[in-house]
Amino acid sequence: MFKTAKFNRISQNIVQQIRQAILKGDLQPGHRLPPEKELAENFGVSKASLREAFRALEALGLLEVRQGVSGGAFICEVDLETARNNIVNYIFFQNPSIREFTQLRIILEPAISRLAAVQATDEQLADIEDNLKESKMELDSGSFSYELDIDFHRRIADMTDNSLIHLVIDSMQSALVNIKKLIEPDYDFSLMVYHAHMRIFDALCSRDPEKAAGEMLRHVKEVGDGLTAFCDPKNLCASSSKKN
Amino acid sequence: MFKTAKFNRISQNIVQQIRQAILKGDLQPGHRLPPEKELAENFGVSKASLREAFRALEALGLLEVRQGVSGGAFICEVDLETARNNIVNYIFFQNPSIREFTQLRIILEPAISRLAAVQATDEQLADIEDNLKESKMELDSGSFSYELDIDFHRRIADMTDNSLIHLVIDSMQSALVNIKKLIEPDYDFSLMVYHAHMRIFDALCSRDPEKAAGEMLRHVKEVGDGLTAFCDPKNLCASSSKKN
DNA sequence: AAATATTAAAACATCTGATGTTTTAATGTT
DNA sequence: AACATTAAAACATCAGATGTTTTAATATTT
Numbered sequence: 001m002f003k004t005a006k007f008n009r010i011s012q013n014i015v016q017q018i019r020q021a022i023l024k025g026d027l028q029p030g031h032r033l034p035p036e037k038e039l040a041e042n043f044g045v046s047k048a049s050l051r052e053a054f055r056a057l058e059a060l061g062l063l064e065v066r067q068g069v070s071g072g073a074f075i076c077e078v079d080l081e082t083a084r085n086n087i088v089n090y091i092f093f094q095n096p097s098i099r100e101f102t103q104l105r106i107i108l109e110p111a112i113s114r115l116a117a118v119q120a121t122d123e124q125l126a127d128i129e130d131n132l133k134e135s136k137m138e139l140d141s142g143s144f145s146y147e148l149d150i151d152f153h154r155r156i157a158d159m160t161d162n163s164l165i166h167l168v169i170d171s172m173q174s175a176l177v178n179i180k181k182l183i184e185p186d187y188d189f190s191l192m193v194y195h196a197h198m199r200i201f202d203a204l205c206s207r208d209p210e211k212a213a214g215e216m217l218r219h220v221k222e223v224g225d226g227l228t229a230f231c232d233p234k235n236l237c238a239s240s241s242k243k244n
Numbered sequence: 245m246f247k248t249a250k251f252n253r254i255s256q257n258i259v260q261q262i263r264q265a266i267l268k269g270d271l272q273p274g275h276r277l278p279p280e281k282e283l284a285e286n287f288g289v290s291k292a293s294l295r296e297a298f299r300a301l302e303a304l305g306l307l308e309v310r311q312g313v314s315g316g317a318f319i320c321e322v323d324l325e326t327a328r329n330n331i332v333n334y335i336f337f338q339n340p341s342i343r344e345f346t347q348l349r350i351i352l353e354p355a356i357s358r359l360a361a362v363q364a365t366d367e368q369l370a371d372i373e374d375n376l377k378e379s380k381m382e383l384d385s386g387s388f389s390y391e392l393d394i395d396f397h398r399r400i401a402d403m404t405d406n407s408l409i410h411l412v413i414d415s416m417q418s419a420l421v422n423i424k425k426l427i428e429p430d431y432d433f434s435l436m437v438y439h440a441h442m443r444i445f446d447a448l449c450s451r452d453p454e455k456a457a458g459e460m461l462r463h464v465k466e467v468g469d470g471l472t473a474f475c476d477p478k479n480l481c482a483s484s485s486k487k488n
Numbered sequence: 489a490a491a492t493a494t495t496a497a498a499a500c501a502t503c504t505g506a507t508g509t510t511t512t513a514a515t516g517t518t
Numbered sequence: 519a520a521c522a523t524t525a526a527a528a529c530a531t532c533a534g535a536t537g538t539t540t541t542a543a544t545a546t547t548t
Contacts, residue, residue: 010501051529055299059299060303068529069511070528090322091411100409103406164345290531293530310500311500312540
């Protein structure tokens with residue numbers, strides 16, 4: 001009938017109190033909590049227990065503890081990196097297939113490109129162009145980092161000026177990298193990606209929503225098929241050292 | 245040039261080592277770490293520092309520490325609740341507008357419904373029907389919980405059998421609840437939601453992807469407009485939709 | 489033999505207090 | 519004004535003592 005109250009730990013209790021205070025708005029980013037000794041007395045707990053709570057709150061991205069004379073425990077906004085890492089941790093265990101990634105991307109990315117083609121500022125388009133130039137350089141030098149690839153998609157997501165869309169795309173791209181690292185796409189794959197990015201960029205520049213969406217859809221499908229092809233021939237699912 | 249190495253803390257170092265071991269596959273869910281005393285000696289640190297690391301790992305959902313004779317520190321899969329809470333924390337600070345939520349939902353939910361209409365099993369459809377019956381009862385009794393509303397959308401997301409889609413919908417719905425709690429929609433609003441859910445359910449049952457997508461789109465827009473109207477006092481009386 | 493009660497030990501939870509380190513505001517010096 | 523020094527605030531870490539929880543093992547009862 002009732003959920004068994006799992007955590008009777010003092011530190012957990014403190015974490016919940018502080019998190020609730022933040023969510024209620026009583027504690028805001030930048031706010032400094034009292035010194036350890038004093039706060040421990042307030043809570044009626046030992047310094048050690050309080051410090052355990054601090055470590056948990058830091059892991060959640062809600063607190064930052066700094067040493068030094070004007071240091072202390074400061075409430076923080078949860079940053080994108082923290083949120084992304086937590087999502088990546090979760091997705092790691094779900095171990096979704098390329099098909100699942102592609103299915104979600106097909107839904108999201110063309111629609112986002114459609115919005116981007118309308119809303120993008122010239123400055124944002126210039127940023128994309130920079131990204132493509134860097135990609136070109138990397139490609140010519142024989143390498144291709146995932147960072148630039150992620151960044152391309154993230155910047156398009158940025159054009160929607162929607163923090164939710166930004167978070168979702170950023171997290172999915174980051175999680176997808178873990179798959180790409182296993183697969184280690186070759187030069188031809190990277191070249192294909194580059195060309196697709198170029199076509200998408202052109203569509204955005206010409207402010208053509210349907211073309212942008214269409215090119216993005218093609219790109220996402222191509223990448224999905226490409227990655228699947230890399231997986232398919234020999235290796236079915238296992239972990240491993242498959243060397244061709 | 246280089247990022248200032250932020251965390252020199254012993255506990256943070258341990259957290260990173262253990263997280264990496266998990267992500268590399270060296271530590272798997274269910275694995276029990278050595279007892280505190282022994283592990284502290286392995287790491288060459290004090291028990292207190294090790295315990296701080298444990299608290300952080302627990303906050304991340306990667307570890308569970310249990311007391312008792314066959315207790316200890318066990319590696320866990322990150323569960324949905326942990327991931328969702330972290331996402332909700334992040335979104336809390338981003339404080340996205342109803343417009344942003346609606347924009348993302350318009351992209352996602354109709355497309356998901358389209359897939360669901362094709363893929364749903366009869367059992368899954370029956371689950372939705374249960375959800376609607378419960379909603380009806382709540383409605384008749386004058387209340388309307390957000391849980392059932394979230395659950396309706398989550399179950400449709402489930403029909404895609406895609407863990408990424410499930411995570412995104414689940415998290416967005418949970419974050420959206422925080423807005424709804426502020427707004428406290430009235431009975432008419434809840435009734436409108438119920439009717440929309442019924443129409444979507446019918447479309448799913450008749451295995452009509454386009455109808456399902458269409459009804460879902462209408463629903464998401466309706467809710468977006470409704471919530472916006474509740475936010476803006478000027479719009480409380482006028483029921484016309486405003487375009488900006 | 490099965491069910492129930494008891495016990496003991498493993499492992500974590502918490503507290504206390506001592507000592508070390510980092511950071512910076514305040515102060516002093518050139 | 520620029521630079522160097524210092525002192526104190528606040529956290530970081532450690533060691534050890536004591537308490538609590540949980541359950542496997544044992545004993546007892548039915």
